[in-house]
Amino acid sequence: MKFVENISKNDYIKFCNKNKNTHFLQSYAWGSAGKKNRGYTPLYVGVTDKNDKLLAACLILKKATPLNMCYLYSPRGFVLDFNDTKLLNFFVKSLKNYLKKINAIYLKVDPGIKYQTIDKDAHKIEGENNYKLFKKLINLGFRHTGFYKLYNGNQPRYTIRISLKKDFEDIKKEMSKSFLKTVRKSEEFDLEISETDDLKTFYELAKNNSQKDGFKSYSYEYYKNIYEAFKEENKIKIFEAKLNPQKIIKKFESEINELNKITSEKKKADRIARIQKLTNDIESFKKYKKELVVCSLVCVYTTYGAWSLYIGNNELGTKTHAVNKVYFESIKDAYDNGYEFYDLFGTVGDPKTTYKNLAGLHDFKRKFGGEYLEFMGEFDLVNKKVWYKLLPVLLKVYRKIRGNRI
DSSP states (O other), X not given: OEEESOOOHHHHHHHHHHOTTOOGGGSHHHHHHHXXXXXXXXXXXXXXXXXXXXXXXXXXXXXXXXXXXXXXXXXXXXBSOTTOXXXXXXXXXXXXXXXXXXXXXXXXXXXXXXXXXXXXXXXXXXXXXOHHHHHHHHHTTEEEOOOOSSSOSSSOSEEEEXXXXXXXXXXXXXXXXHHHHHHHHHGGGTOEEEEEOOHHHHHHHHHHHHHHHTOOOOOXXXXXXXXXXXXXXXXXXXXXXXXXXXXXXXXXXXXXXXXXXXXXXXXXXXXXXXXXXXXXXXXXXXXOOSOEEEEEEEEEEOSSEXXXXXXXXXXXXXXXXXXXXXXXXXXXXXXHTTOSEEEOOOBXXXXXXXXXXXXXXXXXXXXXXXXXXXXXXXXXXESOHHHHHHHHHHHHHHHHHXXXXX
């Protein structure tokens, strides 16, 4: 076997497309976007056999530091068969030498590998686990940075993942009744769900969500760089929900007229409640004169998996249940196109947390069904022990100084 430092773009993409362990964060596209968005230098390294066939690969994001040093991060790395002990040992040994060669302080990895089976409260239960692999990485020289429960690391340590390798009716059975009920309710608003390239509308809707939930808002250029990088490989979609307020008003007014014609006392209370709801909805729609997009969802893909990455919506998106409808249709789209799973890309490991609205977001994602999945977390392969201890302090000071200058 041979360690290779510069895998070509075509070879890297071909290898990742064939490997089920590939996460979108290990894609060539994510490296390209990271270079523009974060100033990382993407490195594509791996292992080949004697015939120069790739056996392992990984994207490493390099960040330069003073004194001609750097620190490295391989998000959801590596792309290989973790059960192949000989290959894993050789790769890690080669990476240690590589860290010395490029004067790196450390390399961080957070494999997209399940740690253990958990229940709805994130407690360990009987089932599948990867404790042996965890110990193997420790024995190879990695340091585990902790079993964090919130978004303390570079990536969420928990997610909700829906298996699509069964009949779609069975997938729906795992979804909550309340979720499916809102999907049905959304149909009365005649929402048009479609794929689009309209990134600007998505951006405006995403800004609205960030302000509402108190999360960081990315720039338009940030989203554009990701979209363009994944679009080159046809591995990204934007789903949008559009509605026509004036048509809805006419539709609801017509229904009210029909309800008012009924003189029977049977179900009178239900008719009165329905008329009141329709009247309130009409008032909500009156200020909107033109057709508009009320929700927009960005999904990214590998050969085998789909991830919902970013979403934006306005008040009508909430009122009309467009958010749930768009998610539902994107899951159905992934199923129809043969993907093996749909990942909601992150949730908390403490369902009852009081931090911001994370518990509410978790409850929302749980309604989709699927497996509540715990990953192993972050591992650091340290090359310079002293600088490894000093770096977090220096970065904190640097970011504080930089923040004061803005």
